Amino acid sequence: MSEQDAFRTEVREWLEANCPPEMREPIRDEDDVCWGGRNFKFKNDAQKQWLDACVARGYTVPDWPKPYGGAGLTPEQTKILKLEMKRIKARSPLDSFGIWMLGPALLQFGTEEQKVHYLNPIARGEIRWCQGYSEPGSGSDLVSLQTFGEDKGDHWVVNGSKIWTSYADKADWIFCLVRTDKTNKYQGITFMLFDMESKGVTTKPILLISGNSPFCETFFDDVEVPKTQFVGEINRGWDVAKYLLGHEREMISGGGAGGDMVSIGGAFAKAFGKNEAGELDDPILRAEMAAFDVDVFAYRAMGERFMDMWKTGRAHPASSNMMKYVGTELNKRRHELVMSGGGSEALEWDSEETKGGARARGWLRTKANSIEGGTSEVMLNVIAKRILDLPGA
Amino acid sequence: MPLYHNDDQAMLKDSVAPFVAEQAPVSHLRKLRDSADATGFSRDLWAQFTEMGLPGMLVPEAHGGLGMGHMEAGIVLEEIGRNLTPSPFLSTGVGAVAALAKAGGTQAGRWLPAIASGEAIVALAIDEGAKHRPDRIATSATRAGNGFRLDGKKSFVLHGHVADMSIVAAKTDGGITLFAVPKDAKGVTADPRRLVDSSLASHVTLDGVEVDADAVIGEVDAGGEILDALLAATRTGAAAEMVGVGQGAMDMTVTYLKERKQFGKLIGEFQGLQHRAAHLYGEMEVARATVMKAQELLDQGSEGAKLMVSVAKAKAGRAANLAVREGVQMHGGIGMTDEYDIGLYMKRDRALAEFMGDVHYHIDQVARMNGY
Numbered sequence: 001m002s003e004q005d006a007f008r009t010e011v012r013e014w015l016e017a018n019c020p021p022e023m024r025e026p027i028r029d030e031d032d033v034c035w036g037g038r039n040f041k042f043k044n045d046a047q048k049q050w051l052d053a054c055v056a057r058g059y060t061v062p063d064w065p066k067p068y069g070g071a072g073l074t075p076e077q078t079k080i081l082k083l084e085m086k087r088i089k090a091r092s093p094l095d096s097f098g099i100w101m102l103g104p105a106l107l108q109f110g111t112e113e114q115k116v117h118y119l120n121p122i123a124r125g126e127i128r129w130c131q132g133y134s135e136p137g138s139g140s141d142l143v144s145l146q147t148f149g150e151d152k153g154d155h156w157v158v159n160g161s162k163i164w165t166s167y168a169d170k171a172d173w174i175f176c177l178v179r180t181d182k183t184n185k186y187q188g189i190t191f192m193l194f195d196m197e198s199k200g201v202t203t204k205p206i207l208l209i210s211g212n213s214p215f216c217e218t219f220f221d222d223v224e225v226p227k228t229q230f231v232g233e234i235n236r237g238w239d240v241a242k243y244l245l246g247h248e249r250e251m252i253s254g255g256g257a258g259g260d261m262v263s264i265g266g267a268f269a270k271a272f273g274k275n276e277a278g279e280l281d282d283p284i285l286r287a288e289m290a291a292f293d294v295d296v297f298a299y300r301a302m303g304e305r306f307m308d309m310w311k312t313g314r315a316h317p318a319s320s321n322m323m324k325y326v327g328t329e330l331n332k333r334r335h336e337l338v339m340s341g342g343g344s345e346a347l348e349w350d351s352e353e354t355k356g357g358a359r360a361r362g363w364l365r366t367k368a369n370s371i372e373g374g375t376s377e378v379m380l381n382v383i384a385k386r387i388l389d390l391p392g393a
Numbered sequence: 394m395p396l397y398h399n400d401d402q403a404m405l406k407d408s409v410a411p412f413v414a415e416q417a418p419v420s421h422l423r424k425l426r427d428s429a430d431a432t433g434f435s436r437d438l439w440a441q442f443t444e445m446g447l448p449g450m451l452v453p454e455a456h457g458g459l460g461m462g463h464m465e466a467g468i469v470l471e472e473i474g475r476n477l478t479p480s481p482f483l484s485t486g487v488g489a490v491a492a493l494a495k496a497g498g499t500q501a502g503r504w505l506p507a508i509a510s511g512e513a514i515v516a517l518a519i520d521e522g523a524k525h526r527p528d529r530i531a532t533s534a535t536r537a538g539n540g541f542r543l544d545g546k547k548s549f550v551l552h553g554h555v556a557d558m559s560i561v562a563a564k565t566d567g568g569i570t571l572f573a574v575p576k577d578a579k580g581v582t583a584d585p586r587r588l589v590d591s592s593l594a595s596h597v598t599l600d601g602v603e604v605d606a607d608a609v610i611g612e613v614d615a616g617g618e619i620l621d622a623l624l625a626a627t628r629t630g631a632a633a634e635m636v637g638v639g640q641g642a643m644d645m646t647v648t649y650l651k652e653r654k655q656f657g658k659l660i661g662e663f664q665g666l667q668h669r670a671a672h673l674y675g676e677m678e679v680a681r682a683t684v685m686k687a688q689e690l691l692d693q694g695s696e697g698a699k700l701m702v703s704v705a706k707a708k709a710g711r712a713a714n715l716a717v718r719e720g721v722q723m724h725g726g727i728g729m730t731d732e733y734d735i736g737l738y739m740k741r742d743r744a745l746a747e748f749m750g751d752v753h754y755h756i757d758q759v760a761r762m763n764g765y
Binding site: 076263265266268269274278279280286287289290291293294295297298299301302304305306308309312314319322325326377379380381383384387388389390391392 | 395396397647650651658659661662664667668670671672674675676678679680681682683685686700701703704705707708711755756757759760763764765
């Protein structure tokens, strides 16, 4: 047996013994996602049991080194673990911005002390992070951000506000871009870390067209941040930010894109029946769904190839922009078809049968996919400039 | 297996890409076209392909080939696509080999070594009408004497007029049977037609063609599986070739955007064109990954291969079509001229897109395979 086969067998046995049956059910709503953090309330024992089992084995962040809470798996092993989890439909034990975004940035730019100090609580689901990037006046043009940290010797005093801070009202700590030099646009930003319970931090949820509030406005009023709590170098936070945006795009493209990557037509044929020929009984909708399915299956192959190349340093560094663009546009298209397929039922906003208008709200939520983390138009700009090397872009 | 080329495959690409680009660039196609070449490809070039072992890439080693996989064949096909090289490689080296290797037996023993040695060109006589409908084969094979009598009409048979043997799909009492029909068989007429991309495809008439019982490829009535193997290999190969066509067209177009000036600017500076080029890049990358996935699954003999092959043919068809359309449009007026190559890419894409099922056929197949 090859080393890989041995590992696969080991993983399979471990999953069989440790993944509770409830954690093999599809995610139904936000409550089913384990975000961790100081204030997180587990939905049931199975959710906690599954998290604990994965934490003990380093499987919440399998490819992180062991001293930081990971399992130290190789890319090949990580892929096997993910495929095996997918095979038994296991839920992710822990989702967090710490895992997806801050973690990779710290692994790249953090000091050894910072890695040990910050990564372990992320891996264990103890600290939930949020991201302070966009500002009311700085969306696509992020580098124009104005939130300012005044140098007070051993600490900064931060004033300003952030917007579209995902789950800021539920997060424990924030990683935040703060201007520390007003004279230098790109080299005047510091990547700071601070506790959301710090004096002077307030959050206000933003009501979206979906009727939900996953994002907040976050205000900083004379917030004191010790001058030890930054990543990389002072005034060189833009380098960290750019690196991290790459990971954000990777996450959005890998996780959100194309939804769950299954056939959309197959699902609707079950729900709405077929004609005598065994075809979904609306021929035009069937055709659109089938064309969409082709793109979803194709994107799934792209996702596999992208991850294989990304993890081994073969991918173009800007290719996550392409993944983000293609994936989010695909997900929006999926939800348009979900609404068409659902007909008038899908329009219901708060009925029990529709789980509180899940389809309508989900459809509206996806409209943000191609805005958050860099708009589709910015993604296309980046591809044109950095990959195609087009002039003046 | 990771979804990128391993070292051996990268080496293969490094040797095949410059070879095809030097020996058979687009000017090679033009030369054949302008001389009204009646063969449809250059036999000298095929001899060079043979020296490199390419016709026998997929032929098992026991039959004198290299025993490689679809991933490797795809590397060659992408370069053929990028250079618009007229070649019987796809029909002979991929489609026919897949069928014969799957079937084994007498015909495999006879033809596989001949393909590997470059001696035999094999054509695929599957289609019967203007559209690819392999589940509605009307050509009949009836028992006669010690063998069979074939009657019917085939169309879109690439290299049919010069092939040493044609694989003919016919209906028998209990199913589909594939036959190896040699060039000189009595009652076979191949009427070659020049297509939009300057290739030659024949309408083949089978009028009481008598073949021996051992002309059957595999077993009587059991040709369905062999036909499936032939179709999967050929479709995947065509998809790989389309990735080459699309990539060639895209590269040419992106280069043009960096050279052509209007309004005192390089046209590549205009965001309207940048975004379309960037979108095309994404589509081409996805198509490439999809084709590689189909190749991988075919090489593994996976059950999921059939779905992914249709996905690949459809996706590569869409992406390459976008590449050639954007190519002509972004080239502006000169894109419409015969002198510029971009139009040749559009023509080849159209022919490849139709070959072995177009985008719509394969989208429909994807729906069926997913139960709707």
